[in-house]
Amino acid sequence: MSTRSYAILGTGAIGGFYGAKLQQLGMDVHFLLHSDYEQVCRQGLLIESPMGSFTLSAVKAYHHPEQIPACDVVIVALKTTKNYLLPQLLPPVLKDDGVVVILQNGLGIEPQVAEIVNSKRVIGGLCFICSNKVGKGHIRHLDYGMITMGEYQDDYQPGGITPRMQQIAEDFNNAGIPVELSENLLLARWKKLVWNIPYNGLSVVLNAKTDELMNAPDSRILVEEIMQEVVRGAKGNHCKISQQFVQKMLNHTEKMKPYLTSMKLDYNEKRPLEIEAIIGNPLRMATEKGIDLPHIAMLYRQLKFLDYQNLNFH
Amino acid sequence: MSTRSYAILGTGAIGGFYGAKLQQLGMDVHFLLHSDYEQVCRQGLLIESPMGSFTLSAVKAYHHPEQIPACDVVIVALKTTKNYLLPQLLPPVLKDDGVVVILQNGLGIEPQVAEIVNSKRVIGGLCFICSNKVGKGHIRHLDYGMITMGEYQDDYQPGGITPRMQQIAEDFNNAGIPVELSENLLLARWKKLVWNIPYNGLSVVLNAKTDELMNAPDSRILVEEIMQEVVRGAKGNHCKISQQFVQKMLNHTEKMKPYLTSMKLDYNEKRPLEIEAIIGNPLRMATEKGIDLPHIAMLYRQLKFLDYQNLNFH
Structure with missing residues (x-):
């Protein structure tokens, strides 16, 4: 069993679902919350899913990134429109040898994150999932869930398959999330x-x-x-x-x-x-x-x- | 004073306004109406305009084109989405030496009308006017009113300035509508x-x-x-x-x-x-x-x- 710790930045439809699945497997997961913080502290995270619904009652929930311990893996699952926050959010939550996994839509986010944490510490992920946040701390997963991951290198040069991404993929696989590894993130x-x-x-x-x-x-x-x-x-x-x-x-x-x-x-x-x-x-x-x-x-x-x-x- | 007779196909914001101005001048104007027919028969055409509001109480209104006498000038002022009606509407209302003036938006209508009545009988007109139909037989002219007219020739070859368009322009001018003549309709x-x-x-x-x-x-x-x-x-x-x-x-x-x-x-x-x-x-x-x-x-x-x-x- 891995001893990797995970921080989830953005506990919504994507971050909430994957983070809860990882914690359900027994991983050490830390959730950054904004508007849902108090609700989740009181009542936990509710995940509805055809894979099995469940409530995480003991959630390591945080309102401020400085309170989160530095983690091995930081999952960025904010809407990209909130990425202006990343220069503040990322440094305190990332271990010196930690890695950032960007589970966001679109293109061109990895170079921005590399400017903050260095390009050797960025993995991109693409989520093929139907999931919605339907209420505070309440996520409804509808279908799919696979993630494609690829290493980021400067200018999106193909990064090949690395051991660290294989380890993270193994954590997700063990949590019931299929991961496809891509040699070419771009x-x-x-x-x-x-x-x-x-x-x-x-x-x-x-x-x-x-x-x-x-x-x-x-x-x-x-x-x-x-x-x-x-x-x-x-x-x-x-x-x-x-x-x-x-x-x-x-x-x-x-x-x-x-x-x-x-x-x-x-x-x-x-x-x-x-x-x-x-x-x-x-x-x-x-x-x-x-x-x-x-x-x-x-x-x-x-x-x-x-x-x-x-x-x-x- | 001209003795030209006019038929107005489409008595709305455009046709109603220009037709009423021509009749006000004393011209012989025949209006084809659809949904407003009964209202206009009873109450006439009401024109509100900063140039002077007025009611035409005696309107030669028709519900069927066969009832309109053949005219010297037929003004097409329907919405272009109704132009599929023109093969039925035009032939009965046009004198053998009459001319069709198309007061419609856009491009490519003249060739369609030329297929029906022959290209030597088509004039294009562009209206620079703000005018709305605000109720049955009730037109509100807001601003402007100028018409640019140009002769149509096959494939939109420039048609020059012809005596007949000058005559029609004179009728409009006498009715208070400025007309600009264009040598090049296209x-x-x-x-x-x-x-x-x-x-x-x-x-x-x-x-x-x-x-x-x-x-x-x-x-x-x-x-x-x-x-x-x-x-x-x-x-x-x-x-x-x-x-x-x-x-x-x-x-x-x-x-x-x-x-x-x-x-x-x-x-x-x-x-x-x-x-x-x-x-x-x-x-x-x-x-x-x-x-x-x-x-x-x-x-x-x-x-x-x-x-x-x-x-x-x-």
């Missing part, structure tokens, strides 16, 4: 964007669920055109994504139950949208290589407008 | 699209008035990028639009009072949007010349999706 992130950019973006701009986007011919075409732009942006960054993968994403989404994307949920709840991580950063990464992605560029500006109006006026 | 239509495509399209997609689009930096940039695509589409069709004109449209809109575009009004009222005339036809005209307009192409698909959802589901 490729893994671009591949996830093939889904995330069109569906997150268009769901907000067109006020639509995934099934509506797939059923109407014009939005269906737009989804695929945007996916092809993501493939071009990836290619300009030496990441090859096949046409079969694009078709798989389309077919998979057609078969999914009607789904409200995370960005649309944020929009409906009047929370800031993760526009920069999911759309702005990949767009800039393509532009820097001279790749023009006009649909994504337009989507970016539309979302920035809608986010601004949503937070300030409506 | 250029006039592309120039109007510099305003119409970005503001009509984005007002619907982004749920915004003109002032909101101009005040937020991202939408402001998007408006201008779309205007530049219109300029490129025009250029590919041998219509030169200057950068000064683009800047004039931006500056003018910045100074305007907050304005709900006609497409946004249609959307709010759950009427079909004039997507093909304002966006689809110009887009195809550019594509046929090998000009790629990616922002406008995306706007087109977004509007088609929203129009479909608006009419069918929401």
Whole structure:
């Protein structure tokens, strides 16, 4: 059994679920909480899940990062819109030889974290999960759960498979969470964007669920055109994504139950949208290589407008 | 005094206003009405206008085009979404040497009308007017009113200034409506699209008035990028639009009072949007010349999706 200690920054749908699973396995897990702190101190963390529902009654909950002991692994599971907090949050909770695992959407967060903790201490993770926070300290896991992990190296150079990521993967596997190890984090992130950019973006701009986007011919075409732009942006960054993968994403989404994307949920709840991580950063990464992605560029500006109006006026 | 007779197809904000002004001058005007027919028969047409409000109590109102006598000038002032009716409506109301004046938005309607009545009998008109139908037989003219007219020739070849358009312009001028004669209808239509495509399209997609689009930096940039695509589409069709004109449209809109575009009004009222005339036809005209307009192409698909959802589901 591992003796690794974990800190969870952001105890929401993602961090709350994975952290609770790790603690359920017997790991030493420390949860940073913000608005749910008092509720969780009193009543613990409630996880509903088809894998088995449970309550963690004894939660090591913290309101301030300085109170958390330095840990071996720090899981960043905040919304990326809160990442401006990381320069304060990360240093106190990370052991000198500890590692940060970034379980966030989008692209371009690892370099920002590497500036804070050094690039040799950053692992990126992509969560394939349907999970929502439905109340204070109350997480409803709906489906899936797999994580893809990849080592971060400067400029997203492929990092190979390292022993430390294998150890962390083993902890997750033992907790019932399948982990796929990727030798190429950048490729893994671009591949996830093939889904995330069109569906997150268009769901907000067109006020639509995934099934509506797939059923109407014009939005269906737009989804695929945007996916092809993501493939071009990836290619300009030496990441090859096949046409079969694009078709798989389309077919998979057609078969999914009607789904409200995370960005649309944020929009409906009047929370800031993760526009920069999911759309702005990949767009800039393509532009820097001279790749023009006009649909994504337009989507970016539309979302920035809608986010601004949503937070300030409506 | 002219002896020309006028038929008005579509007695709404445009047709009702101009037709009433012509009749007020003493012209022989015949109005085709649909849902307002009985109200107008009983109570006439009420025009509110800063130029002077008035009621036409004796209106030659018709419910069926076969009842209208053949006229010298037929004004087409329907929404373009009703143009599928024109093959039925036009032939009975047009004298053998009569002419059709198309007072509609967008591009590509004249060739369709030329297929019905012959290209030598079509004049295009662009209305620069703020006018709304606020009730049955009740039109509120708010501001402006100028019409730009141009002769249509096959494939929008410039038609020069002809005596017949001068005569019609004289009737309008006598009725208090300034008319500008254009030698190049295609250029006039592309120039109007510099305003119409970005503001009509984005007002619907982004749920915004003109002032909101101009005040937020991202939408402001998007408006201008779309205007530049219109300029490129025009250029590919041998219509030169200057950068000064683009800047004039931006500056003018910045100074305007907050304005709900006609497409946004249609959307709010759950009427079909004039997507093909304002966006689809110009887009195809550019594509046929090998000009790629990616922002406008995306706007087109977004509007088609929203129009479909608006009419069918929401």
